[in-house]
Amino acid sequence: MLFRKMNKVESGLSILGFGCMRLPVTKDGNIDENQATDMLRYAIDHGVNYVDTAYPYHNGESEPFVGRALQGEYREKVNLATKLPSWLIKSRADMDRYLDEQLKRLQTDHIDFYLVHGLMKPFWENLCPLGITDFLDSAIADGRIKYAGFSFHDELALFKEIVDAYDWTFCQIQYNFMDEQHQAGTEGLRYAADHGLGIVIMEPLRGGMLTRDIPSINNIWKKAPVQRSLPDWALRWVWNHPEVTVVLSGMSSFEQVEQNVGYAKSGLPNSLSQEELSLHIEVEVEYKMRI
């Protein structure tokens, strides 16, 4: 496993983070707790030290699952990230109430990386007058959270406004080789990095879409000097950006965890050649013709 650092965080973070939004489920739709626990613990045993969950994932069952799966020595081996459900907040007191509930669900006394979840214009405009920055300051001061960040799903201009509005440690954005111009995009990535924020990436495989076997895409990759799998090419493209700290993947099988942990052994910044980056562009164009 490789590790990278955020400006305002002392310890290194694994370049692969475990996203707990797409855990394996049983026939009745509940989290397959045995399999998911094995996957999470395998990842941690192989160096993953960043685990990302949120209040609504798996109908509210992701946080309690993570709390159980990390019992014993696992909790202290990881940086735990979860998120304030921004769309449910109606008062300043709600912020404390949700955070306290999340600490109970996760069976922990602190959240390492706490994000304001899924910021979009109406949620941000609601949270500001309710005192979101005061809440974050006080939750850091009383030790319930270590680092504050936000995740984002809106336009670039709002992204920059939010970056400027608070002394964030980090942000979480959607980013992959198909989405350089989408939401925060490459310009937002660089803006946040220039302002000292660590960057966590979500949807690096576009929710799995970039791993689907398509003959015309496979033919482009066959021209590469080194042969890699589709998820390897997609993850490697994100890790190639030195601004990126952690890339989250929402893995849904044990095999995917083994593979992605393997790819993370060599996801160095600026490691892709011009020839390989040109193939990413060719693949992007081919995908976009199909959408």
Ligand SMILES: NC(=O)c1ccc[n+]([C@@H]2O[C@H](COP(=O)([O-])OP(=O)(O)OC[C@H]3O[C@@H](n4cnc5c(N)ncnc54)[C@H](OP(=O)(O)O)[C@@H]3O)[C@@H](O)[C@H]2O)c1
């Ligand atoms: N803050 C937010 O608003 C927000 C929004 C979205 C996500 N997130 C977080 O970010 C995490 C990552 O996003 P994501 O889950 O969309 O990530 P992703 O890596 O883009 O997509 C995950 C999907 O990719 C496929 N996959 C992963 N590894 C693979 C491999 N080695 N081979 C083949 N297929 C593979 C699986 O699809 P199949 O299941 O179809 O096999 C998996 O469910 C989430 O889990 C969540 O923690 C946050």
